[in-house]
């Protein structure tokens with residue numbers, strides 16, 4: 312089992328209303344030098360969080376203590392660019408379990424699910440509603456229900472359903488990953504390889 | 508039923524279809540490098556798993572390697588550690604490893620094809636998004652994350668939903684000084700950086716048919732920059748001629764069998780695509796980017812678009828221009844340049860250095876420009892020397908570095924300083940991609956050469972006879 316089960320997540324959220332947030336911003340390449348999966352959260356959004364001398368950029372949202380929570384809400388085309396899974400590790404390690412956007416880049420979306428982060432794709436209009444709600448009240452809670460495939464703004468009750476394929480959903484609900492699945496079908500794979 | 512090139516290759520590799528889920532997808536070739544593999548090997552260990560087919564995985568060190576003094580120990584202890592891990596993991600599991608200093612070492616997407624490891628009809632993955640490069644051979648090739656690297660090592664498969672099919676046709680005759688890099692930057696500017704997300708692209712039309720393999724690799728390489736899972740081009744005589752005789756390419760009777768199969772790898776005439784685009788070669792100019800994603804590109808003689816002219820967020824657009832230190836409606840021609848980077852898996856092949864040399868020949872490097880000229884592999888380095896390009900470069904005041912990813916992602920010491928402008932032949936102009944605070948203008952080797960000798964963004968057509 313590779314990660315904790317994901318069922319219902321109710322939490323306040325951190326808003327990042329920027330489009331095309333690429334994986335080089337999520338974690339710059341110079342922090343990819345570890346040979347273990349540890350401590351990547353410290354360098355999440357490194358160059359947006361810190362000045363080059365290491366001092367804190369106070370205007371960046373992660374440095375604003377009024378925004379907290381396990382859900383990150385990003386603008387359109389979140390996670391574009393490099394295939395580095397380190398981007399998903401950094402987000403997970405920082406404490407997020409769910410990323411919400413109106414559009415995700417493919418590889419990032421795959422990588423996230425593979426390590427137990429749920430990417431939730433919402434409509435542009437619902438994304439705006441979330442941003443507006445958080446702006447009005449930073450403590451606004453969102454509820455993500457994987458079984459029901461819904462995301463709602465708790466205070467207003469506004470809700471939307473999201474897509475996820477049945478296989479991945481089953482994995483996340485149970486904390487299974489693809490490696491478990493593939494190991495269970497090794498004979499079939501060997502036979503396939505032989506016939507190629 | 509009529510099928511596309513993509514369908515033919517994809518369907519031949521599906522081990523199992525999962526209902527309401529991804530396909531279990533068999534991988535023929537797996538490339539690994541020092542940055543995205545160590546955690547995958549740790550994962551194997553902690554689960555007590557082995558490598559299923561070590562002979563299908565190939566390791567090369569490229570992402571954080573220095574591009575000078577490669578014979579000396581790597582100074583940065585973290586990089587050295589990753590390189591050591593790649594070497595020891597490869598040795599432990601019996602994986603072929605081209606480490607630093609090995610004559611076959613180079614950027615993974617350059618050495619795969621040049622050694623005949625990349626072949627038509629294959630499925631190829633690597634923990635690097637520009638794996639799409641190998642699609643130039645009619646292979647399905649794409650980047651994967653580290654969890655998937657672990658899957659391939661342990662089971663030679665990954666779980667993938669089948670992407671939709673897109674065809675991009677470019678027909679006609681390319682204008683003077685328009686290179687494959689310009690073609691791809693043009694396409695990305697039209698589609699935007701997310702325009703092909705969810706799709707696998709087939710490039711077709713006489714523009715690609717007339718391209719060399721190096722050019723096709725440049726185009727397929729950049730597919731990811733418009734969000735595509737990958738891009739591919741049907742193999743033809745150009746492909747076969749490139750492959751023939753390469754070290755790991757099939758030989759003798761195996762070659763004949765392979766060739767017969769490769770010749771079937773094209774989209775049927777009546778195959779349909781989920782989306783199609785058709786562009787006219789004549790509309791493409793030498794291109795340059797002005798913003799912080801590869802879709803923010805335009806013909807070099809144009810001016811930076813106004814935010815309102817573009818779809819997407821005005822705030823994001825303005826943030827991007829502010830980072831670059833540019834303003835709406837400014838011209839790019841004449842902007843002062845600090846650095847020039849020629850290299851990467853996008854434009855680090857012999858043809859790119861030949862192109863660079865055509866402009867540099869008989870001229871001198873602009874005094875204020877720092878130029879990093881980095882071959883994609885030792886083989887390319889050797890070709891540069893043998894063809895006399897090195898002499899042209901030296902004469903003009905340029906030095907050739909040693910192969911590696913270098914300033915493409917600036918994991919080693921090749922970092923563009925904050926605030927400085929670099930014309931780069933690599934693939935990404937994201938904020939800080941080439942070093943914290945660096946400002947990148949993506950372009951072709953010809954545009955890079957024009958900037959290198961004049962010190963300013965210059966239309967290469969004015970320097971070509």
Ligand code: SF4
Nearest residue numbers: 637851852912915916
């Ligand atoms: S040159 Fe750049 S894009 Fe290519 S493999 Fe290296 S880091 Fe990745």
